[in-house]
Amino acid sequence: MPAATFDRSDFREAMARMGAAVNIITTKGPDGDTGMTASAVCSVTDDPATVLVCINRASRLHEIFKNSGIMCVNVLTHVHEELSPIFAGKGNLPMAERFAHGDWIRLATGAPVLESAAASLDCKVSQSVDVGTHTVFFCAVQAIHLGQSSSGLVYQGRAYHPIQRKLD
Amino acid sequence: MPAATFDRSDFREAMARMGAAVNIITTKGPDGDTGMTASAVCSVTDDPATVLVCINRASRLHEIFKNSGIMCVNVLTHVHEELSPIFAGKGNLPMAERFAHGDWIRLATGAPVLESAAASLDCKVSQSVDVGTHTVFFCAVQAIHLGQSSSGLVYQGRAYHPIQRKLD
Numbered sequence: 001m002p003a004a005t006f007d008r009s010d011f012r013e014a015m016a017r018m019g020a021a022v023n024i025i026t027t028k029g030p031d032g033d034t035g036m037t038a039s040a041v042c043s044v045t046d047d048p049a050t051v052l053v054c055i056n057r058a059s060r061l062h063e064i065f066k067n068s069g070i071m072c073v074n075v076l077t078h079v080h081e082e083l084s085p086i087f088a089g090k091g092n093l094p095m096a097e098r099f100a101h102g103d104w105i106r107l108a109t110g111a112p113v114l115e116s117a118a119a120s121l122d123c124k125v126s127q128s129v130d131v132g133t134h135t136v137f138f139c140a141v142q143a144i145h146l147g148q149s150s151s152g153l154v155y156q157g158r159a160y161h162p163i164q165r166k167l168d
Numbered sequence: 169m170p171a172a173t174f175d176r177s178d179f180r181e182a183m184a185r186m187g188a189a190v191n192i193i194t195t196k197g198p199d200g201d202t203g204m205t206a207s208a209v210c211s212v213t214d215d216p217a218t219v220l221v222c223i224n225r226a227s228r229l230h231e232i233f234k235n236s237g238i239m240c241v242n243v244l245t246h247v248h249e250e251l252s253p254i255f256a257g258k259g260n261l262p263m264a265e266r267f268a269h270g271d272w273i274r275l276a277t278g279a280p281v282l283e284s285a286a287a288s289l290d291c292k293v294s295q296s297v298d299v300g301t302h303t304v305f306f307c308a309v310q311a312i313h314l315g316q317s318s319s320g321l322v323y324q325g326r327a328y329h330p331i332q333r334k335l336d
Contacts, residue, residue, distance in 0.1 A: 006312040011217040014287035014312055018211065018243045019189040019320040019331055042210040043186065044222050045300030049179040052220075052304070054212050075186045119182035129297055131306055132213030136220070138299055144174040144182055152187040156320045156331045163187055163324045 019156030022076045024087045024102075025053055026112040027068040033099055033112050034064045037088035039155050040134075041073055049141035051121055054134045062135065066128070071139050072111035073121040076153040078162030080116070084153065108143035118152060120145040187324030190244045192255045192270075193221055194280040195236040201267055201280050202232045205256035207323050208302075209241055217309035219289055222302045230303065234296070239307050240279035241289040244321040246330030248284070252321065276311035286320060288313040 020039035027034050040054035051073055055062050065071060076084060086098050104112040107122040114120060123139035130136075152163035188207035195202050208222035219241055223230050233239060244252060254266050272280040275290040282288060291307035298304075320331035 006217075006309065008214055008217070010312045010314060011214050011289075011309060013314060013318075014243065014289055015211045015214075015219075017286040017314075017318050017320060018191070018209070019187070019322045020210075021187040021324070023186075040210050040212070041186070042188075042208050042220070042222065043183045044208070044304065045224075045302040046176055046179050046183075047300050049174070049176070050300055051183075052210070052299075054210065056213075075182065118185040121179075121182055127297075127299075129295075131220075131295075132215050132218055134213040136212065136304075141174065141179060144178045146178060146181060146185075150181075150185050150325055152185060152322075152324045154187045154320075154322050154324070154329075154331065156189070156322070157318055161322075161331050163322065163329050 019154045022153045022155050024074045026072045028110045029064050029068045035087050037084050051139050053137045069125045070109040070111050071123050074114040074117040075119045077118045077149045077151045081160050117147050187322045190252050190321045192242045194240045196278045197232050197236045203255050205252050219307050221305045237293045238277040238279050239291050242282040242285040243287045245286045245317045245319045249328050285315050
């Protein structure tokens with residue numbers, strides 16, 4: 001097999017073309033609630049119900065998620081297109097101000113749950129694997145909240161795309 | 169923390185609400201080319217460029233991907249909505265007949281590469297982790313092909329959704 005030959009910009013373009021659901025992942029630590037927007041989230045297995053979340057170890061929030069061991073994955077709907085950038089760091093708001101936006105409740109772990117999300121998966125981290133610059137957190141589901149809307153929000157081609165249910 | 173309490177049907181509904189890009193993953197083994205549709209695919213890190221793919225160990229194709237150690241992730245566009253079900257097993261076609269559909273080339277590993285895909289990531293499996301019923305394959309990118317179209321195809325709410333670039 002020849003040596004790998006491609007530009008990193010090609011990889012980033014390829015990943016931009018791979019659409020992904022937009023989620024806000026949250027946790028509760030000794031300094032309060034923390035949340036960030038994440039699209040590197042994936043279903044793993046339904047037995048035991050598990051999802052995974054990839055977080056860059058260079059992020060200042062990485063240690064907070066790692067130390068807490070709990071994580072809620074909130075799957076956004078088309079109504080959250082303005083909430084997503086707030087938790088992606090737009091305006092660099094303090095956490096308390098970020099959480100002033102959105103309708104937050106609690107379920108099993110105590111991590112913030114977005115009540116209007118399409119779905120929220122309240123999880124305990126069951127294992128983690130470091131791969132390159134990132135940690136992959138495997139998250140065992142403890143409780144689930146299904147929101148009233150089952151529509152979606154996808155990020156693809158460096159743009160948001162609302163996904164309306166065909167029967168809505 | 170209370171014991172986990174939710175129905176498995178709630179987990180499946182939550183995962184259905186989490187939209188995902190549709191991909192065809194391929195490999196080349198001693199018995200020829202193999203491919204299957206997969207949406208449990210996720211970007212991990214760009215250093216070294218790595219994606220992950222989750223495959224159910226109960227799938228008869230799991231062993232073929234595991235034994236070959238190579239995997240090409242082909243990110244579908246809106247023009248592939250009819251190709252996706254073929255590789256998801258619709259009609260239960262033999263592999264050779266599945267590959268009669270689509271425009272296939274080869275890059276570094278020898279696995280089939282869909283030339284019209286939005287992006288194809290031709291990979292060597294660098295490590296794997298078993299989680300519940302599934303294996304998570306971490307795939308180190310060896311070569312990249314970017315197709316002419318950067319549009320996408322998302323599966324959400326148990327339906328396909330074409331994602332057209334806003335500037336197309």
